Ligand SMILES: Nc1ncnc2c1ncn2[C@@H]1O[C@H](COP(=O)(O)OP(=O)(O)OP(=O)(O)O)[C@@H](O)[C@H]1O
């Protein structure tokens with residue numbers, strides 16, 4: 001599903017953000033990516049959904065080489081990758097409903113289906129009563145849940161979650177982790193980047209640890 | 217499926233316009249000024265062109281008499297004129313008729329004429345000559361012939377003048393095309409910049425849209441609609457202003473060129489549709505240019 005070969009990413013400073021990353025994630029896996037702040041977790045995820053191109057090396061996602069992908073193919077690929085961004089990337093001028101609906105609108109779903117799926121997802125994340133709110137009117141945790149809703153509303157093939165519980169209290173954290181598990185059980189390949197040791201405490205799942213851009 | 221996307225595009229374009237309404241207002245304002253200048257020019261040109269063509273095809277000849285001619289003389293002249301192909305008698309205008317028509321034209325100021333002891337206006341016979349049937353030399357031929365008659369004072373026609381005018385029209389046409397081209401470029405420039413501003417005001421949004429899998433086309437279409445709407449509004453505002461000016465000013469004054477009265481007509485509905493279509497196209501091209509620049513970088 002995801003394969004990285006000798007991926008380097010250098011943003012121009014003397015220390016590259018990623019060094020010689022070789023990584024294979026199989027379909028249906030649940031993987032944690034961990035490491036201290038600045039280790040390159042976000043950069044790694046960005047490479048996978050092609051927000052950044054590797055400086056050298058190759059990245060294959062769902063059989064496509066991201067170095068050679070065309071604009072249109074990339075758009076189609078991204079529709080199958082749900083991303084929960086560390087900084088949420090919500091549209092401030094669109095309300096909660098519209099933000100989540102976006103992921104379906106770009107795919108051209110009919111409105112009644114969009115409404116149904118968005119309602120369902122928002123209810124699932126305990127945001128049913130916030131539909132009409134705009135992101136700046138929401139707490140950090142609520143914004144994070146909207147970002148999660150947008151990432152999962154179209155049942156993606158791959159889910160990339162960058163610190164999905166970073167702004168949540170322990171109870172909500174547990175709930176979100178249960179949710180990610182559920183999505184995983186339904187067949188989605190899940191990658192969760194986190195520096196929280198708490199999340200990893202008694203997990204039996206695969207853990208990839210990054211340090212200064214290297215897998216350790 | 218199609219309908220949802222279409223709604224989405226229209227709604228997005230409207231939201232864009234609303235959120236950047238000041239930029240749009242200024243854009244539409246300046247653009248409609250550019251269009252208005254050009255449309256005014258077209259209106260004048262179309263009318264002059266129509267008029268010269270009308271006049272070029274036929275011309276009015278006035279045969280002025282000394283004093284008040286008797287009916288027999290006029291009938292004789294008319295009989296003789298009928299022998300020439302392409303001559304139509306428009307009618308006889310007696311001294312009184314001429315005075316009445318002058319009073320009518322002067323309207324409020326007709327009082328000026330009250331002081332006159334006698335009617336200075338000559339009686340005339342008005343005829344129309346068709347150039348197609350009568351040929352180019354007919355007016356001069358008739359003039360010389362008629363002016364030999366004792367009671368005929370003078371024969372006037374406007375041919376020479378119109379000929380000269382037609383060459384002027386050609387010159388005006390060329391100047392107009394250059395000028396119009398420049399104004400359209402200006403309109404294009406205005407739209408390109410307005411849309412550029414709205415694109416930049418949505419820079420982050422575009423980025424996010426692309427990250428969640430929107431195609432370039434999906435991102436671009438609302439801006440194209442936005443540009444087209446702006447072009448349409450700019451063109452429509454200009455046409456409305458021009459029409460109002462036409463109604464208020466032009467229909468109230470009597471414009472004369474030489475001694476022929478010029479009836480100003482407004483642009484035909486087909487031509488209006490054509491101009492609106494052009495302004496929409498300009499809007500579309502303008503936004504496409506901005507988008508091209510934005511997406512290339
Ligand atoms: N766009 C960029 N331009 C320049 N440097 C960058 C850019 N993005 C990331 N970096 C650098 O790359 C390194 C890795 O950053 P990254 O965001 O991947 O870390 P991270 O592991 O996600 O950290 P955190 O846990 O704080 O989110 C950092 O040193 C950062 O400064």
Ligand SMILES: [Mg+2]
Nearest residue numbers: 041042086162
């Ligand atoms: Mg990060």
